[in-house]
Amino acid sequence: MRRELGLALLLVAAACAPLYLPPYELSLLGRFLALAVLAMGISLIWGTGGVLSLGQGVFFGLGGYAIAMHLKLAGLAPAEVPDFMQWTGLNTLPWWWVPFRNPAFAIAAALVVPGAAAAVLAYLVFRRRVSGPYFAIITQALALAATTFIISQQQFTGGFNGLTGFSSAFGFSLGDQRTQFGLYWLTLGIVAVTFVGVRALQGSLFGKVLLAVRDGENRVRFLGYDSLPFKVIAFAVAGVLAGVAGALVTLDLGVISPAMFGVVPSIEMVIWVAVGGRNSLLGAIVGTLIVNFGKDWISSVFPDLWLYVVGAVFVLVVTVAPQGIVGLMRLRARSPRLRRATPPALVE
Amino acid sequence: MSESTLVVGQLFNGISVASILLLAALGLALSFGLMRVINMAHGEMLMMGGYLTYLSIGVFGKGPGFAIGLVVAFCGTALFGALLEVTLIRRLYGRPLDTLLATWGVSLILQQAARSIFGPIGVEVTAPPWLSGTLSLGGTVMTGFSIPGVRAFIIVLAAVVLGAVALIIARTRLGLLIRAVHENRPIADALGANTRFIDLAVFSLGTGVAGLAGSALSLIAPVTPTVGQSYIVYAFLVVIVGGLGSLTGTLAAALLVGVFSATAQIATSQSFSDVLLLVCVIVFMQFRPRGIVAQGSRALDET
Numbered sequence: 185m186r187r188e189l190g191l192a193l194l195l196v197a198a199a200c201a202p203l204y205l206p207p208y209e210l211s212l213l214g215r216f217l218a219l220a221v222l223a224m225g226i227s228l229i230w231g232t233g234g235v236l237s238l239g240q241g242v243f244f245g246l247g248g249y250a251i252a253m254h255l256k257l258a259g260l261a262p263a264e265v266p267d268f269m270q271w272t273g274l275n276t277l278p279w280w281w282v283p284f285r286n287p288a289f290a291i292a293a294a295l296v297v298p299g300a301a302a303a304v305l306a307y308l309v310f311r312r313r314v315s316g317p318y319f320a321i322i323t324q325a326l327a328l329a330a331t332t333f334i335i336s337q338q339q340f341t342g343g344f345n346g347l348t349g350f351s352s353a354f355g356f357s358l359g360d361q362r363t364q365f366g367l368y369w370l371t372l373g374i375v376a377v378t379f380v381g382v383r384a385l386q387g388s389l390f391g392k393v394l395l396a397v398r399d400g401e402n403r404v405r406f407l408g409y410d411s412l413p414f415k416v417i418a419f420a421v422a423g424v425l426a427g428v429a430g431a432l433v434t435l436d437l438g439v440i441s442p443a444m445f446g447v448v449p450s451i452e453m454v455i456w457v458a459v460g461g462r463n464s465l466l467g468a469i470v471g472t473l474i475v476n477f478g479k480d481w482i483s484s485v486f487p488d489l490w491l492y493v494v495g496a497v498f499v500l501v502v503t504v505a506p507q508g509i510v511g512l513m514r515l516r517a518r519s520p521r522l523r524r525a526t527p528p529a530l531v532e
Numbered sequence: 533m534s535e536s537t538l539v540v541g542q543l544f545n546g547i548s549v550a551s552i553l554l555l556a557a558l559g560l561a562l563s564f565g566l567m568r569v570i571n572m573a574h575g576e577m578l579m580m581g582g583y584l585t586y587l588s589i590g591v592f593g594k595g596p597g598f599a600i601g602l603v604v605a606f607c608g609t610a611l612f613g614a615l616l617e618v619t620l621i622r623r624l625y626g627r628p629l630d631t632l633l634a635t636w637g638v639s640l641i642l643q644q645a646a647r648s649i650f651g652p653i654g655v656e657v658t659a660p661p662w663l664s665g666t667l668s669l670g671g672t673v674m675t676g677f678s679i680p681g682v683r684a685f686i687i688v689l690a691a692v693v694l695g696a697v698a699l700i701i702a703r704t705r706l707g708l709l710i711r712a713v714h715e716n717r718p719i720a721d722a723l724g725a726n727t728r729f730i731d732l733a734v735f736s737l738g739t740g741v742a743g744l745a746g747s748a749l750s751l752i753a754p755v756t757p758t759v760g761q762s763y764i765v766y767a768f769l770v771v772i773v774g775g776l777g778s779l780t781g782t783l784a785a786a787l788l789v790g791v792f793s794a795t796a797q798i799a800t801s802q803s804f805s806d807v808l809l810l811v812c813v814i815v816f817m818q819f820r821p822r823g824i825v826a827q828g829s830r831a832l833d834e835t
Contacts, residue, residue, distance in 0.1 A: 236629045308814055312821035317570050317628045321768040322814065328765050329810045336803030447765070451636055458633060491644035498637025502630045503623055 191466075198372055202365045211436065212480060213473075214368040217375050218432035219456070220472040224382050225422030226457045227468035232386055233418045234398030235315070239323030240426045240453050241445030242330045243298035247427025248440035250297060252347035253281060254290030255434075259351050267349070272339035281340075287354055294431040295424055302423025306416045315401070324447060331446040346441025353435055371432050375469065378425060383465055385421070394418055455494065458501045461508030471508060542798050543791060548683040548752070550790025551690030555745030556763055557770035557782055558697060559613075559738020565776040566714050567731050569621055570632040573639040574767065575760025577739045579646060580612065581605035581746025582755035586655045598660040598747075605743040613739025617732050625731075639760070646757035654756030663751070682751040689748055693741055698779050700737075710734060766793075769813055775823020784824050 198217075202210055222244055229235045256266045257277075265277050283289045305326065309319055334341045341347075356363040385391050396404045397411045404411050434440040443449075452475075460471020475497075483490045505512050556578060563569050584605040589597035616638065624631045663681045701707040712720040713730050721727045749759065766789060774785030789809065796805035820826065 236632070305814075309817065312817055314817055314821045317564070317568075317632065318772055320570075320629060320632060321765075321772060322810075322817075325765050325769055325810050325813070329806045332803040332806050336801060447761070451633075454633065488644070488648065491640045495637040495640035495644070498640070499620065499634050502627075502634040502637075503620065506627075506630065 195372070195376055199369065202368060207361070207364070210368060211364060212477065214364075214371050215433055215436045216473050216476040217368075217469075218371045218429050218436060219453075219476065220375055220429075220469040221371075221378050221432070222426045222429035222453060223456045223460070223468040223472040224378050224465055225425030226453060227462060227465050228382050228385070228425075229418050229422045230454070230457060231462040231464070231468075232391060232398065233394050233415060235415060235419065236320045236454065237323045237419070237422070238320050238447070238451050238454065239325075239327040239330075240422065241327050241447075241450030242323075243302055243423040243426035244430035244433075244453075245330065245334070245440065245442070245445035246298040246301060247294040247430030248434040248444070249341070249347065249430075250284070250290050250294035250427070251431040251434045252350070252440045253284040254287055255350035255353055256347050257281065257285050258287070258353075266342075266347075268342045268345070268347075269339060274339050278340055291431075294427050298427030298430070299420045299424040302426075303416055303420035306419035307412070310412055310415050324450070327445070327447045327450045331442040334442045342441075344442060346439055346444075348439035348441070350438050358435075358438060367432075367435055371436075374428060374432065378428075379465060379469070382421075382425075386465070390414065390417070452494070455498055455501070457508075459497060459508055461510030463507060464510040467508050467510035470510070474509070539798075542794050544679060544683065546791035546794025547787070548686050548790075549794060550786045551687045552745050552749050553763070553766055553770055553790050554690050554783060554786035555693060555741055555748065556767040557774070557786055558694070558779075559735075559740075559742045560767055561771045561774060561776065561778075561782045562697075562738045563735050564628075564771060565778075566710065566734050567621075567625060568628045568631075569625070569735070570628055570635070571621075571735075571738075572632055572636040572764065573616065573642060574635075574739070574742055575762075575764030576639045576642040576646075577609045577613065577742035577760070578746035578749060578763055579755065579757065579760040580642070581609050581743030582657070582750040582759060583646065583650060583655070583746075584608045584743065585747040585750045586657050586755055589657060589660075594658065594660050595662070596660075598657075598663070602744060602747050605747040606740045609743025609746070610736045610740030614732060614736040616739070617735040621735065622728070622731075643757045643761070650755075650757070652757060654754040654759070656754050657750035659751050686748045686751065689744065693744060694779065694783060697737070697741070701779070706730070706733060766809075769809065773813060773816060773823060775820075775825040778823075778825035781823055781825030 198213075201213060205213065222240060226237070226240060229237060260266065265274060269275075269277075284293070305323075309315075309322055314322075335344050337343070350358060352358055353363070356366065386395075393404065393409055393411075394414050396409075397414055401411050430440065430445070433444075456472040456475045457468045458471070459475050460469065461467030475494075479490060479494070482493055501508065507514070556574065559577070560571060560574055563571055582605075585598065585601035588601040588604045591597065592600050616635075620634055620638070621631060624634060659682045663685050665681045666679060699707075701710055709720070709725050709730050710733075712723075712725055713727050717727060746755070746760075749755075749763075753759065770782060770785045770789050772785075773788060774781035774783075792812065793805050793809060796808050799805075800808070
């Protein structure tokens with residue numbers, strides 16, 4: 185009960201943030217909380233399911249583009265096409281852009297498209313019992329292919345620059361401070377709902393079987409379960425969460441571009457979760473906030489240092505603290521004698 | 533140039549790209565097959581090999597510099613690989629996904645170090661005089677078509693290295709031990725094989741070969757801090773398609789991937805061929821999930 189109370193207090197403190205945080209820090213916090221939604225998805229598939237994905241950025245991007253396409257069209261007269269299409273000489277809107285005029289369709293697409301894409305990929309790969317490192321590499325290739333493809337299709341996707349230059353979102357002016365506050369609270373609400381939802385999922389029979397699949401997939405099969413749907417569903421859920429994060433970040437930043445979700449950003453998403461603690465949902469949120477605030481601080485003070493730091497963090501987290509910050513704290517909470525006796529269980 | 537020479541030319545380019553992929557994938561396939569280690573810093577071994585070649589040309593001049601550069605690149609990256617194995621990889625055996633993350637960290641550090649030392653733009657290596665000519669195939673059906681010397685050299689280099697590695701594995705005592713550990717690690721260990729040393733030797737050999745690949749690569753493209761990253765994903769796809777621990781499989785997969793990319797690029801474009809390649813790999817996995825040359829095993833749980 186004390187834990188729930190603590191979390192509730194934390195939520196209240198976060199909800200009051202617009203009262204005491206300066207606007208720049210508040211917008212950072214909002215954006216990083218949106219990223220935490222994606223991180224909780226990684227925690228579900230990697231921590232609970234044992235599936236490492238190096239391509240979560242792709243689903244993030246799909247969600248972001250779905251919203252960005254709507255925002256782009258919303259500011260235009262019915263016969264107009266977006267500016268970057270005009271520059272490349274395209275005078276009619278491609279058919280697959282048209283339904284994004286409808287805001288409900290765009291929001292639905294931001295959820296359904298990443299989820300469906302993740303489900304299809306997971307089904308195709310896990311169906312033949314290809315797993316572990318192979319899956320990680322396939323997802324990385326996906327991140328590479330997706331970004332080069334989007335960059336090359338400039339007349340349809342805005343290419344390297346992505347989609348930007350929105351004035352309003354769903355009837356609210358994006359420059360308005362009240363919109364920023366609203367977006368922040370919306371993000372915080374989604375974070376809370378995701379936290380509760382994923383935790384319920386992990387506590388359910390589904391979550392228990394998923395955990396068993398991580399620890400001994402063949403044994404689970406011998407007990408009569410087919411592991412495939414569990415992995416596919418978990419990966420689809422993580423895909424949806426990544427899409428939600430992409431949509432929120434696009435609204436917040438006013439831009440989505442391939443540089444935000446390629447190979448390198450995708451693997452950085454994994455490090456957020458690794459730093460926080462891959463087996464802890466709260467760790468995913470904490471890790472996302474720490475790494476991103478750290479990145480913001482270091483890259484503004486020592487721009488050349490960031491890659492060294494993140495590289496060292498990768499190495500250190502894996503060798504010294506495989507269970508992340510949360511793991512270290514749990515270790516401290518135990519008695520020193522116990523700490524030496526039982527190292528934290530680590531399972532691939 | 534006629535239609536057929538264009539196709540042959542592109543095919544030839546594909547084979548020379550495949551040669552570099554083969555050299556890059558060889559070390560990955562060896563160390564993943566033997567130790568279940570995914571070395572994400574492998575691409576940076578290419579980069580390091582390229583920069584070492586550049587440096588030795590600076591020191592020894594154009595003519596002998598490149599030949600010395602090949603040796604320096606091999607030895608330097610092999611040494612770095614050994615260091616990496618002893619300090620980091622060794623702690624992470626049995627946790628393939630963690631080796632992936634840790635070596636990715638190493639690769640970021642190496643990239644940034646290269647950027648700090650050599651600048652972000654990259655350096656050019658000019659081919660030595662003895663490679664700058666072309667081989668022409670006059671008098672045959674391919675009249676008017678000529679092979680650039682550097683590309684021919686790269687193909688020969690890959691063939692020689694592949695042959696040497698195959699020989700080591702098939703004919704030497706070290707090779708015998710490698711095969712034994714590959715087949716059954718605990719039994720080999722129990723029979724007195726020094727598995728730690730064998731792991732170290734294989735890992736170091738793999739990174740050394742990647743250094744050679746970097747040397748070769750520096751002949752056809754500028755060496756940049758991120759040159760490794762653009763090859764590593766393809767090299768991993770080669771490993772997946774080829775199957776583990778089989779040189780034949782790796783060779784076949786490198787040829788498939790290299791020639792496929794080259795021909796797909798004529799038919800469509802660079803970016804589209806990437807997408808097509810990934811789709812083909814996923815489709816291929818539906819039929820042969822364990823690669824072209826699947827290793828037979830009765831073990832239940834394998835990673």
